[in-house]
Amino acid sequence: MKKMNIKEIILNKEAGKRAFLLGNEAIVRGALEGNISFFAAYPGTPSSEILDTFSAIAKDAGVYVEVSSNEKIAYEAALGASWSGLRSMTSMKHVGLNVAADAFMSTAMNGVKGGFVIVVADDPSMWSSQNEQDTRLFAKLANLPVVEPSSPDEARLFAKELFELSEKFDTAVVLRSTTRLSHMRGEVVFGPLPERTQAGKRASGDFSKNPEKFVNLPLNARILRLESLKRIEKIREEFNHKFNYIEGDKSSKVGVIASGLAYAYVKEALSWLDINDVKILKLGTPFPVPFGLLNEFFNGLERAIIVEELEPVVEEQVKTWAFDKNIKAEIRGKDLVPRYYELSTDRVVTSLAKFFGIKSPVDIERAEFIEKNIEAKIPRRPLVFCPACPHRNVFYVIKKVTGYNGIYPSDIGCYTLGYYPPMKLVDTSTHMGSSIGLAHGISKALEGSASKKPIIATIGDSTFFHAGLPALANAIYNRSNFILFVLDNRTTAMTGHQPHPGTGYSISNNGKEIKIEDIAKAMGADYVEVVDPYDMKATEQALRKALSVNGVSFIVARRECALLYASRVRRSGQKFKRYVIDEEKCTGCKTCILTFGCPAISWNSDKKKAFIQEDLCYGCGSCVSVCPFNAIHEGE
Structure with missing residues (x-):
């Protein structure tokens, strides 16, 4: 089929x-x-x-x-x-x-x-x-x-x-x-x-x-x-007769108001608790709440609970209406239903059990305790860049040149993984485009201070077009002093490889490619360079030159996302280049693992040697220049 x-x-x-x-x-x-x-x-x-x-x-x-x-x-x-x-x-x-x-x-x-x-x-x-x-x-x-x-x-x-x-x-x-x-x-x-x-x-x-x-x-x-x-x-x-309705035991003196997906949790929770004699107002419209349906729903009710995820949006409207209408029914909500994190059937069961005054079949605290203990026993799988990710090379070069003696604002994207070991080169990341604005603010704040730490910001290509342009213009206009790496992997990788103006590809018509470096030049950046992050020697040279420039230095590190490259190679039926570690030359220093951190490189605890897992390696060859003993080379 x-x-x-x-x-x-x-x-x-x-x-x-x-x-x-x-x-x-x-x-x-x-x-x-x-x-x-x-x-x-x-x-x-x-x-x-x-x-x-x-x-x-x-x-x-x-x-x-x-x-x-x-x-x-x-x-x-x-x-x-x-x-x-x-x-x-x-x-x-x-x-x-x-x-x-x-x-x-x-x-x-x-x-x-x-x-x-x-x-x-x-x-x-x-x-x-x-x-x-x-x-x-x-x-x-x-x-x-x-x-x-x-x-x-x-x-x-x-x-x-x-x-x-x-x-x-x-x-x-x-x-x-x-x-x-x-x-x-x-x-x-x-x-x-x-x-x-x-x-x-x-x-x-x-x-x-x-x-x-x-x-x-x-x-x-x-x-x-x-x-x-x-x-x-x-x-x-x-909305009194659209997207909303009342169901359940309409003669009951106890009611539940449930909004959106919380309604599904409520239905399942009531089944777990074996409660049938309850009136339910299923809300599909949290704003504005239909007051006509509230009149019908609260008729004969003595108690009600409002189950909604996050903020008490429905609860506040219902309670305001009830106060104005002098409704005497007891109305519960966020005093029983958590205001933080997403709801689940377990969480709703616990809330409804408290509301109905019965023993919950779910011990949330016990379940969370068990879950945490199970997690503690599972081997840690730290978040890492993908094999052959060009971003890893940029962070490696920054770390090699500056150590950790710098200030490193970053942004929203795959490269935020630079926060984790072994790179640890993300000092700030709050919202789209924030790396440039924060780098500028820090730069101005440190003017005249004794600090000589370089400010090296990182932002992705899609994020640069999204929110980086005004921030870059502002930094150049106000004569800021920092280095900006635009990590251009030719796509919006983190959300599923959608196009952006730098790719030249458009969904419904023929797009026009906009060169990121041309924007920086037109804005008047003090130093502009384009490098291939797989060429770590050239990337290092560009960074060292940028460090000598007083002003806004702009380096575009351009290399296609490794996942796109790997997918294209597989579709073509070709094979990746194969790299191997020479056991005789390998000293077991773990530089390739602890400093570079490619997930395709593993450790043989018996031999005390590193080795490359062929099924994980995309053949970028970046590790060749990382090994201090020249133990990594292209295989057959």
Whole structure:
């Protein structure tokens, strides 16, 4: 039986077809069913598969798909398409919304023309993120409605219906996902695809001038602000019979309100606890909470608990409403349900057991104790750069030249792994583009001080285009003094190898490559050099020259991501170059292991010698120049 690829699955024309999809893939299918025409995004885990899936089906589905330079630009592009009458969508992770916040907050009250859906994937427990924040708070602040599905099939349905809701109420709409929902698989039942989508025909927009709606001068903004407040109350009424419902024992005096994926945990937890006589309000719209359904839900209730992940967004709305309505029922929430990290069935079982005053079948503290002890017995697998990763070579050269006698701001990307041994050359890493801004601030702070430590910052190629350009301009303009390595591996590697302006590749048209070094030269950097990090001698020479320059030195370390290279070699049927360690020359100094840290080099404890694992080695040959005894050479 032929295995179908994701394009064939997502573009299946058969309504009622069932497929086993990721939550992110289901969002794409729902958007197609909703007649989307325009999609723009910057990749960020856990949202990246939305962009990847759109990229796979773009040409066949008649959807313009763009990998934008950052989330703000993606948001603006999709909004521009909406204002031109096309149904549009953008996606990002939660910290990406921070980047888009200026546009998000400023245009929230302008409204739309074609339906506009903003997908934001939060990351409770910070599995792949630098912080833990709740997009529902952002949406509430912007006064935009937010919905959150509880399953992949709901993700499809919500994505489809939100375009219609957006146009009906003239508003952008936020679809909130989480890591667990984005990356879980579940059965999805397909709805019909529009004829245009089936034909793969691109739609064309038409922009009609409407400055009173689209120009946020104070005289317009004041009117738009009032209209947005009225709009959200109309949407609240709509949500009384859309995306939300009451189930369970409707005569019960005890109730549970569950929002998004927490609903699935609640259902399973109640089953574990063998509790059936409870009324449940299943919320798909954490903002605005439908007050009409609350009236119905609290009728006859004596007690209720609100189960939601992270912040008490629903809880605060419900308690405010209950106070205004003089509701006497006891309402519990974050006093029993944790406010930090993602929820699980175990955590919800524990919370509900406390609420119902019964013994929990799950001893969370005991389970966590056992888990920690099990982890302690498992051999440590430290995070490391991939075999043949060019970033490793750059960090090795920096360490060789400066030791640890420097200040090393870094950024968000694969190269943040330079934080771990054996490199340990990441002193700061907080958000996209921060390496350059922090390096500049530290440089200015140390002016006139006795410190002679060099400041050597690192940033990736995609991150440079995302948020590094303004920071570099500012540093050069203000005559800063530091070295910046742009680690150009020709892709956005950390999120799944998406393109960026430096690659010259674009999803829906022929992109134009922008040379990173040309940007630095045009901005007036004091020293600009391009090196191949596999040539560690040339990389070292460039760094030593940069150290003698007073000003902003800019070194592009350009070498394709090792995973892309390895994949291409395997597809071609070729073999990697083979490198071996001469046991007679190897002294067992472990420089190749403890200083360079390539995972393809291992230690033979019996022979007290290092050796190269052929199945892990991609044949870059970098280790040859690392060995102080010339014990590594190309094999047969």
